Amino acid sequence: MTAPGGDVLVSATDVVKHFPVQSGSLRRSRDVVHAVDGVSLEVRRGETLGIVGETGCGKSTLARCIARLFDLTSGKVVFDGQDISRLKPRHLRPVRREVQMIFQDPYGSLNPKRRVGSIIGDPFAIHGVARGDERKRRVQELMEVVGLNPEHYNRFPAEFSGGQRQRIGVARALALRPKLIVCDEPVSALDVSIQAQIVNLLSDLQDQFQLTYIFIAHDLSVVRHVSDRVAIMYLGKIVEMAPVEDIYTRARHPYAKALLSAVPVPDPKTASQRERIILVGDVPSPINPPSGCRFHPRCPKAQQRCVDEVPDLVPRLSDDASHLAACHFPVADGEDLTASRPTISTEDRVVEPELVGLEVLHGLSDRTEGGTQ
Amino acid sequence: MALLEIKDLEVSFPTIDGVVQAVRGVSFSVDKGKTLGIVGESGSGKSVATQTITGLTRGAEVSGQALFRGKDLLTMTQAELRQVRGPQIAMIFQDPLSSLHPYYRVGWQIVEMIRAHEPDTSKKAARQRAVDLLRLVGIPQPERRVDDYPHQFSGGMRQRAMIAMAMSLNPVLLIADEPTTALDVTVQAQVLRVIERLQEEFDTAVILITHDLGVIAEVADDVVVMYAGSAMEHATRDEIFYQNHHPYTEGLLRSLPAYGGERERLHPIAGQPPSLINPPKGCPFHPRCPYVFDKCRTDPPPPLDPVEGSVLHRSACWLPHTRAGREEVRLRVTGEALAR
Numbered sequence: 001m002t003a004p005g006g007d008v009l010v011s012a013t014d015v016v017k018h019f020p021v022q023s024g025s026l027r028r029s030r031d032v033v034h035a036v037d038g039v040s041l042e043v044r045r046g047e048t049l050g051i052v053g054e055t056g057c058g059k060s061t062l063a064r065c066i067a068r069l070f071d072l073t074s075g076k077v078v079f080d081g082q083d084i085s086r087l088k089p090r091h092l093r094p095v096r097r098e099v100q101m102i103f104q105d106p107y108g109s110l111n112p113k114r115r116v117g118s119i120i121g122d123p124f125a126i127h128g129v130a131r132g133d134e135r136k137r138r139v140q141e142l143m144e145v146v147g148l149n150p151e152h153y154n155r156f157p158a159e160f161s162g163g164q165r166q167r168i169g170v171a172r173a174l175a176l177r178p179k180l181i182v183c184d185e186p187v188s189a190l191d192v193s194i195q196a197q198i199v200n201l202l203s204d205l206q207d208q209f210q211l212t213y214i215f216i217a218h219d220l221s222v223v224r225h226v227s228d229r230v231a232i233m234y235l236g237k238i239v240e241m242a243p244v245e246d247i248y249t250r251a252r253h254p255y256a257k258a259l260l261s262a263v264p265v266p267d268p269k270t271a272s273q274r275e276r277i278i279l280v281g282d283v284p285s286p287i288n289p290p291s292g293c294r295f296h297p298r299c300p301k302a303q304q305r306c307v308d309e310v311p312d313l314v315p316r317l318s319d320d321a322s323h324l325a326a327c328h329f330p331v332a333d334g335e336d337l338t339a340s341r342p343t344i345s346t347e348d349r350v351v352e353p354e355l356v357g358l359e360v361l362h363g364l365s366d367r368t369e370g371g372t373q
Numbered sequence: 374m375a376l377l378e379i380k381d382l383e384v385s386f387p388t389i390d391g392v393v394q395a396v397r398g399v400s401f402s403v404d405k406g407k408t409l410g411i412v413g414e415s416g417s418g419k420s421v422a423t424q425t426i427t428g429l430t431r432g433a434e435v436s437g438q439a440l441f442r443g444k445d446l447l448t449m450t451q452a453e454l455r456q457v458r459g460p461q462i463a464m465i466f467q468d469p470l471s472s473l474h475p476y477y478r479v480g481w482q483i484v485e486m487i488r489a490h491e492p493d494t495s496k497k498a499a500r501q502r503a504v505d506l507l508r509l510v511g512i513p514q515p516e517r518r519v520d521d522y523p524h525q526f527s528g529g530m531r532q533r534a535m536i537a538m539a540m541s542l543n544p545v546l547l548i549a550d551e552p553t554t555a556l557d558v559t560v561q562a563q564v565l566r567v568i569e570r571l572q573e574e575f576d577t578a579v580i581l582i583t584h585d586l587g588v589i590a591e592v593a594d595d596v597v598v599m600y601a602g603s604a605m606e607h608a609t610r611d612e613i614f615y616q617n618h619h620p621y622t623e624g625l626l627r628s629l630p631a632y633g634g635e636r637e638r639l640h641p642i643a644g645q646p647p648s649l650i651n652p653p654k655g656c657p658f659h660p661r662c663p664y665v666f667d668k669c670r671t672d673p674p675p676p677l678d679p680v681e682g683s684v685l686h687r688s689a690c691w692l693p694h695t696r697a698g699r700e701e702v703r704l705r706v707t708g709e710a711l712a713r
Contacts, residue, residue, distance in 0.1 A: 054557035055528070161645050162415075191414035191584065196628040196641035203638070218557065221587075225630035225639070262562040264587025266629050268614050271590045278566060279559045281513070282527045 006045030009180060009212050010066060015039045015075035017061050021287070031287045035061040037236035038075070040313070043180070048206070048213040050227030050244070052220055054259070056286060057233040059216050063182045066214065067099050068092055080179065097127055100173035104185035106165035110157040116143075116168055117153035123175040142171040145208075146201060163194035170201065174209070182214045187222060199226060220263045224248055229322075232256045235286055235294040238313055242323035250333055252316050252325035255295045257337055275338045293328065300337055301329045374443065375402035376578050377426075377546060381676075382437035384418070384425045391650040395421040395433075397602040397657075398676050405545065406576040410593030410610070412583060412625075416646055418602040419582045423548050427462055428454045441546075460490050463539035467551035469531035473523040480504070480519030483538045490542055506537035510567050529560035533567060540571055547572075550582045565592055586629060590614060595685065598622045601647050601657035607677055608686040618680050618688035618699055621658045656691065664692060664706050 017036040036058040043049045051059045064070045066077055068084055077085045084095050100123075103109040110119055121139045124130045130138050140150035146167040157165055166186065173181050183202065187195040199222060205211060217223050223230060224244055231241040232253070240253040251257045258277040265271045280298050284290055290297050296306040305328050315321055316330035331337060384396040396418040403409045413419045424430050426439040426446050439446040441457065449457070458464075466472050474482060483503040487494055494502075500519070507515035510533040523531055532552060539547055549568065553561035569592060572579055583589060589596055589610065596613045598606040598621065606619040617623050624642040631637070644661040647653050653660055659669040668691050677687035681695045688694065692702055 054559065163645065191646075192586070193414065193625060193628045193642035194645075196630075196639035199630075199639050200641065220558070221630045225636060259559060262558040264558075264561070264585060264591045266586035266590050266614070266626065268590045268610055271587075276562060278562050282529060282560070 006047065008042045009045045009080060010043040010214075011041070011078045012062075012066055013040050013076045013078075015062065015065050015077065016073045017058075017065050017070055018073045034236050034286050034289055036065060037289070039233075039236075039238055041231060041238065041241065043212055043214060045179075045212055046206075046210055047228040048215050048226050050223035050230040051214065051216045051233060052218060052223050052230060052259075053233035054218065054283060056235075056283060058236040058286070059233050060184055062233070063101075063184055063214055063216055067101055067180075067182050068095065069101070093127070097123075097176045098179045100176070100178040100181050102166075102169050102173050102181060102183045102186045104188050106162050106169060106189060107157075109169055110165060112157050115154050115156060116148075116160070119157070120168060120171045120175060123172060127176060129176065138175075139171075142175060145174065145205070146171045147197075161194075162190055163197055166190060166198050167201065170198075170205070174205065177209065178211070180212045180214065182216070184216045185218070186215075188217060188219065195222070202226065220260065232259065235283060235289050237294060237326065238324075239295065239327070240325045241313065242319075242325075246319075246323045250323075252319070252323070252330035253295075253327045254299050254301050254331055254337060256325075257331055275336075277338055293326070301327075301331070303329065375440075376405050376442065377580075378402040378438075378440045379422070379426065380438040380440070382422055382425065382439065383435065384421050384430060385434045386430075386432065387434070388650075392434075393649045394652060395602055395649060396425065397652070398437075399597075399599070399602075399604045400677065401597045401604060401607055403546065403578045403580055405578050406572065407594045408572065408579040408581055408592055410581050410583065410589040410596045411599060412586060412589050412596060413599035414584055414646060416601075416649065417599040418649075419599045420550050422599075423464075423550065423580060423582060427458055427464060427548065459486065459544070460542040461544050462546045462548065463542070463544040464548045464550065465532070465535045465539050465552050467554050469528065469535045469555070470523065472535055473531060475523055478520050478522055479526065479534050480507075480521075483507075483519075483534070483541055486538050487541050502541065503537070506541055507534065509540070509571070510534070510537045511563070512537070527560075528556055529563060532556060532560075532564050536564070536567060536571070540575070540577075543575060544577065546578045546580070548580045548582070551584070552581070553588065554583070554585070561588075568592075586626065598625070601652055602649055603657055603689060604677060605658065605690070606686075606688045608680075608683070608688075612683060612686050616686075616696070618686065618692070618694070619658075619690050620662045620664050620692070623703075624661070624663075656689070664702055666691070 015036055016038055019033040019035055021031050021033055039062055053059045065072055072085050075085065076083060079095060080098065117136065117139050120142055121135050124135045124138065140153060143150045148164060148167050187198050190198060203226065206213060215223065215226050227244045229242065230244050230247045231238045234255050240247065240251060240256045247256065248260060251260055258279050261277045284297065292308050293306040293311050296302040311326045311328045313324045313326040315323055316325045316327065317332060380400050382396055382399045386393045386395060399422055411419045421430060425433060425435055435447055480500060480503045483506060484496065484499040487499040487502060504515045504519050507519055512518050512530055512533055526534060553564050556564060568579065571577060581592060593610045596608060596610055597604050598619065600621050605621045606617060613622060627640040628642055630639060642661050647657055655671050656669045656674050659665045662669065674689045674691050677689050678694055680686040680688055693699055
């Protein structure tokens with residue numbers, strides 16, 4: 001994995017994506033789902049930006065906005081120096097060659113009735129790049145690159161296992177030598193032993209073809225492994241964005257802290273020593289997101305200011321310019337969040353009678369050496 | 374005596390392609406108040422094994438024994454089984470939305486469960502119990518939410534409702550089949566905490582089926598590792614994580630990204646899991662095993678041989694069953710001297 005340092009390949013500014021929904025009797029009232037609500041970020045050439053967050057936080061929608069699979073409600077996306085946020089489909093075509101996607105479901109993203117060779121060859125056909133024997137040669141080359149047997153050119157997707165199908169998806173994304181690949185939960189559907197194969201493949205390809213990745217996942221340990229920088233989203237907004245180790249070791253936003261502490265660690269010693277922050281309640285509806293900081297109803301540090309004022313995504317405390325957090329009261333180094341309780345009481349707050357407040361789970365306090373296997 | 378003891382369980386399903394040998398000789402036991410984790414990848418037979426003992430795999434050919442409090446569940450009639458399923462053994466599944474009936478109120482479904490097994494309980498009393506149960510698992514305003522439909526609950530709340538229903542008859546054994554797989558991590562932490570608390574309170578035994586080694590590390594006392602329908606290793610949690618014997622367990626742990634520390638390449642297990650219609654001869658893991666030798670290709674390893682120097686630890690593998698012997702092979706084959 002190369003260190004980030006290249007020029008900016010993609011920049012998104014104030015991207016907003018709202019989806020209208022109809023509800024109520026006779027579908028009269030028109031609500032709006034605030035899927036992505038003002039997100040700005042940059043991705044540098046050759047880096048991997050991880051985007052994490054829970055179901056419904058808008059990470060996939062954001063990625064699809066950047067890849068222009070969705071029209072933006074407002075905001076701007078600049079790819080390789082060109083503003084692509086308002087391009088018509090015809091003018092988007094050249095951009096499509098440069099931006100490809102890999103999807104989560106290796107079963108749903110391949111047409112079961114078509115042969116693998118023709119699926120991988122699709123990009124060549126659509127963009128008129130290669131035909132006939134030339135196309136076949138290039139498809140087989142790609143199959144070899146991603147670790148598939150080129151002789152399986154005429155097989156159907158059903159004849160491949162989940163991991164192999166994901167390789168087919170990777171080959172298809174790679175066909176036109178894109179600059180950016182948006183990976184939307186590329187390994188979530190795979191078993192761990194297979195997951196590692198695909199993660200390694202993606203990182204080899206990045207080195208080989210100087211690819212830039214936007215890597216979306218809810219598995220925080222995989223994201224930590226592949227990403228140079230990580231953005232954490234909550235209810236349509238980025239709450240924190242920083243180089244990967246900064247996020248994992250000194251998260252500033254209480255939500256980021258809680259999310260990271262909730263990840264089960266496959267190591268009993270670490271698991272028993274870690275203090276887990278258990279959040280109160282559920283994520284509020286994106287139709288009616290809370291005012292101010294959207295995390296305030298569940299936040300142990302929230303104060304009146306968090307209800308009134310939307311926090312900016314800027315460096316906090318003594319962090320350098322690369323570590324941004326959207327929080328009025330960022331968590332200091334070494335601060336113990338597990339001792340505090342939610343402070344703001346609002347009507348829409350879900351109270352957990354059994355689990356009121358932030359619970360500290362001290363495991364077996366076995367004081368053997370710290371956390372390493 | 375163990376609460377549940379499974380001996381040589383074999384389950385196969387006849388299909389048009391041939392007989393799928395989903396579970397091939399699995400033995401394990403669970404004690405009161407303990408949590409047994411069963412870990413394995415898709416198709417390893419972990420769900421089929423537990424569904425079979427509760428009589429949920431119709432059309433399967435089953436052999437072996439499943440002694441629950443000394444009685445064999447596999448030879449019980451449906452009527453006898455109904456007396457066990459629910460009041461004594463309760464189950465929760467991965468997908469809480471499809472386990473709840475969308476047309477009926479959540480509370481009604483819990484009431485139905487209670488009254489089906491305790492016909493003497495009045496509707497009013499059963500309803501009150503449903504409210505208490507929902508409160509117990511942390512549903513806010515249970516008096517009001519008891520009349521909600523499942524779609525009005527979030528994913529985490531639905532799984533809590535399922536747990537409430539499962540606990541409504543105070544079972545001695547709770548089988549949780551991937552209970553948090555469909556949930557986000559923060560919700561997963563909440564749900565695992567609820568199960569843990571109930572277990573402390575009622576001394577319930579829990580069989581937790583999962584593919585997530587992180588969850589195992591957090592909650593299991595003992596662990597069974599399954600692969601291709603067979604139990605590969607059975608040991609305490611710490612033995613599994615720090616002194617594992619079976620190469621599959623080792624490979625599974627090595628394929629995870631390290632928590633913190635250096636970002637090196639991951640170490641996947643090469644190859645694919647085998648077909649269960651035509652499982653490989655000998656040890657089912659031999660085609661992917663870095664330690665494979667001739668015997669593994671021809672002779673199936675003895676099911677769960679004890680590992681020297683441990684009470685529980687068992688492994689179905691031909692490698693030496695002494696710690697020193699196993700370590701020597703590890704070093705020789707991987708060449709990673711003193712890596713840990």
